[in-house]
Amino acid sequence: MTMKYCLLKQNQFMFSVVYRPPSGNVNLFLAFLDKLLCHDNECKYYLFVGGDLNINLLNDTSNASELLLLLTANNFYNVINHPTRTTLVTSTLIDLFITNFDKEKVRAGVVSSDISDHLPIFMLIDTAREVCKRNSDTMTIQNITQATLDTFRQKLMTTDWADVFHSDDVDTAYNTFIKKFKQLYSDCFPDKTIKIAKKGRKPWMTPTLFKKTRRKYQLYQIFLSTREKTALEQLKKYRNQLTREIRKSKKLYYSNLFDVECRKKSRFIMETYKQCS
Structure with a gap:
């Protein structure tokens, strides 16, 4: 497999998600990317390409040079400049956001989170739309x-x-x-x-669990800054223990929802189910 990709067009904007595995043919991938960028320039689209390209821009390699040259030739640029994958011995920049949108209206970066072995990346663009008023909390x-x-x-x-x-x-x-x-x-x-409770906050997440989640984040920051084996081991141990506690709290929460009185009456079961959905 050379790559996987998805394209979505909305008005003058085009969005694409791309993944090229480490074994994917680099030449075929760069040829595809070149055609995509040329097409969007000809159609005068604003293109946003994001994904794991598995081409490390922190290393001065022929693949990295060819990718940067291709972007420059088509008047595109990458907005992610910090490592997106860090191990005990390496730091690589392989997750990118590529666009031809106005640089002055783009904000992007890397999120320090341990949700996967790659750091999440984000990109925000200012399309000059009317700012919605924030609802009262x-x-x-x-x-x-x-x-x-x-x-x-x-x-x-x-x-x-x-x-x-x-x-x-x-x-x-x-x-x-x-x-x-x-x-x-x-x-x-x-x-x-x-x-008003914030939307998206899980009801089984107690103040203690939120405090421990913040502690996990701190341990992850320590590992990113030191990249020591002991820091990584401490992080994994704490993260695994926290995951077990969260699962236990979630199980207890739903168990209490369907209490004895609720089980006796089908109407109450449906009402409780609607609360969960």
């Missing part, structure tokens, strides 16, 4: 429960409504009733501001 609620409803009913029964019943004017009686009713409602169901 709080919301206002009223705590309406059986207890507060009982309190509300009790206050309605014990409130003196004489000025409503004995009023000779219908409008006055109505306004007096509404004023008292709203006041009782506000007293029993006051507005309360709460924070």
Whole structure:
């Protein structure tokens, strides 16, 4: 296999994901890439190519030189400049983002994360679209429960409504009733501001697990800076232990969702299932 790739076009933008395995034919790959870049230049597209090319741009090799020459000839450039794969003995730059978009409107980099043996890369572009306003991270609620409803009913029964019943004017009686009713409602169901949980945050991730996740990130940074075997061993040991704890917490979370009462009634099972989906 020489390579795998996927292309997607939207208006004047074209996006491509590419993977060339270490054994893939470099000459065939560069020929394909040259045709792709030429085509997009002729059609006046903005092209974004990302992926693992397995051509190390940190080494002065013929493959690296040919790739850089090809990009320059077609007025393209690579936006990733730091190593994307680090081991105990090597650092390589083989994961790239290639584009012909305006350099002044591109932001890119490498994320220090141990989610795989390659560091994740990112690229952001400014397309001058209207900036969306950020939604508020709080919301206002009223705590309406059986207890507060009982309190509300009790206050309605014990409130003196004489000025409503004995009023000779219908409008006055109505306004007096509404004023008292709203006041009782506000007293029993006051507005309360709460924070909205961030979307995407897993409910089984406890504060302790988040703290340990940050510690794992710190250990990974230590390994990247030192590249010592002991640092790598410590990272792997801590990461494996944390993975087991997260899985255990997730299992316990879903087990508690389907409690004994829930299992007795199919309606509750469906409601719980919707919460999980």
